[in-house]
Amino acid sequence: MTYKETLDWMFGQLPMYQQKGAAALNAKMDNIIHFSDLLGNPHTKLKTIHVAGTNGKGSSSHMLASILQEAGYKVGLYTSPHLKDFRERIKINGKPVDKKFVKEFIEGNKSFLEHRKLSFFEMTVGMAFSYFAKEEVDVAVIEVGLGGRLDSTNIITPEVSLITNIGLDHVQILGDTLEKIALEKAGIIKPGVPVVISERQPETETIFNLIAHQLKSKIVFADELSLPVHTTDLLGDYQERNMRGVLACVWQLEGFDISQDHISNGLKKVVANTGLMGRWQVLKQKPLVVCDTAHNKEGLLWVLQQIKKQQYRQLHIVLGFVNDKDVKGVLQMFPKEAKYYFVKPNITRGMDMEELALLALQQGLKGMAYKTVKKGLKAAMASAEPEDMVYVGGSTFVVAEVV
Numbered sequence: 001m002t003y004k005e006t007l008d009w010m011f012g013q014l015p016m017y018q019q020k021g022a023a024a025l026n027a028k029m030d031n032i033i034h035f036s037d038l039l040g041n042p043h044t045k046l047k048t049i050h051v052a053g054t055n056g057k058g059s060s061s062h063m064l065a066s067i068l069q070e071a072g073y074k075v076g077l078y079t080s081p082h083l084k085d086f087r088e089r090i091k092i093n094g095k096p097v098d099k100k101f102v103k104e105f106i107e108g109n110k111s112f113l114e115h116r117k118l119s120f121f122e123m124t125v126g127m128a129f130s131y132f133a134k135e136e137v138d139v140a141v142i143e144v145g146l147g148g149r150l151d152s153t154n155i156i157t158p159e160v161s162l163i164t165n166i167g168l169d170h171v172q173i174l175g176d177t178l179e180k181i182a183l184e185k186a187g188i189i190k191p192g193v194p195v196v197i198s199e200r201q202p203e204t205e206t207i208f209n210l211i212a213h214q215l216k217s218k219i220v221f222a223d224e225l226s227l228p229v230h231t232t233d234l235l236g237d238y239q240e241r242n243m244r245g246v247l248a249c250v251w252q253l254e255g256f257d258i259s260q261d262h263i264s265n266g267l268k269k270v271v272a273n274t275g276l277m278g279r280w281q282v283l284k285q286k287p288l289v290v291c292d293t294a295h296n297k298e299g300l301l302w303v304l305q306q307i308k309k310q311q312y313r314q315l316h317i318v319l320g321f322v323n324d325k326d327v328k329g330v331l332q333m334f335p336k337e338a339k340y341y342f343v344k345p346n347i348t349r350g351m352d353m354e355e356l357a358l359l360a361l362q363q364g365l366k367g368m369a370y371k372t373v374k375k376g377l378k379a380a381m382a383s384a385e386p387e388d389m390v391y392v393g394g395s396t397f398v399v400a401e402v403v
Helices: 003-013 017-024 030-038 057-070 099-116 120-134 178-188 205-214 239-252 260-268 270-274 297-308 327-331 353-362 373-383
Strands: 048-052 075-078 090-092 139-143 160-163 195-197 219-221 281-284 288-291 315-319 339-343 367-370 389-393
Touching: 003 099, 003 120, 030 099, 030 120, 048 057, 048 178, 057 075, 057 139, 057 160, 057 239, 057 260, 057 270, 075 120, 090 120, 099 120, 120 139, 160 178, 160 239, 178 205, 195 205, 195 239, 205 219, 219 239, 239 260, 260 270, 297 327, 297 389, 315 373, 327 353, 339 353, 339 373, 353 367, 367 373, 373 389
Parallel strands: 048 139, 048 160, 075 139, 160 195, 195 219, 288 389, 315 339, 315 389, 339 367
Antiparallel strands: 075 090, 281 288
16 A cells, blocks of 8 residues: 555544544543554653653644653654644654554554454554663653543553543543543553652542552642743643643653753753644634634633733634533633634534534624635635734644645
């Protein structure tokens, strides 16, 4: 198969959560354990940092990778989902995995993948660990895909675990309360391995304390620490919360030589070092066009607070969602004075734009529906004056079509 045919096979033949939702979730560890065994258990040959959370885990993973790169380490980075290219998920020092490796990895394991019906995520986790082991990285930063306890990445025993934030997302899978979701995220805490909690929350701190105590794991709440102030090239005030967890996490690493300069430079060069996209990303000035992948109540609340701080004559919002979100609850937070352009992201789970426009109207949000993200953005740009602001978001998959 060519590289494109390989990707088509991966995306098309096997269920993928980002396309099909809960139906694609295989809530067992059996497949990844058997697959890893077949691959020679590459995850056991790596030093790792494990990052979970509802919001901020992607940004935090990239910050950690950037700091470690500045300290001179060869750093693997596994994140999901991707925005433009599958290879964004698996990087070493900011460079995406080789197309040849992706192709040969799938070809070499295709019969097993077909026979065991591995999910898209399970096979990419195996691919990432194999690539990092083959390339002999010094350390790999591994972002949890969904939850934690039953996530395919949870076969690792990391140097330190980081849990960024707990919010109500994927409730049909992880549970409908913060406490239930925290239990799933706390599944990444390993015996004797320190765990950092970026953000103390009254509903979840007891759970984290209890599980850490049971496993004899040191637990650190980042908001308790006196941390130096750093700047980062990741725009958006909400990154300050992520940064606290990242700094606390770095402090828990043993056997690594990381100076304050490495930390400072790493935080200033996250985008350059790792290629992170879609976090309060400015696409244009005059009018100011910003996109952000925030897609649940907590994440969008931070983004909407950031929008309020901007200066503009008129706000234009290009907005789309996927079907498994509490869209009605989210829409209640959006400003009524903005002009809306309701769109459908180009995936199976994309919410119909007419349905979204109707739901929004019930919340006092007025606008037009557009069949595609690009058409919605084009209409917003045609309407916007130079002193206006255009925000594009609501879903990772909306942002993926504009970056």
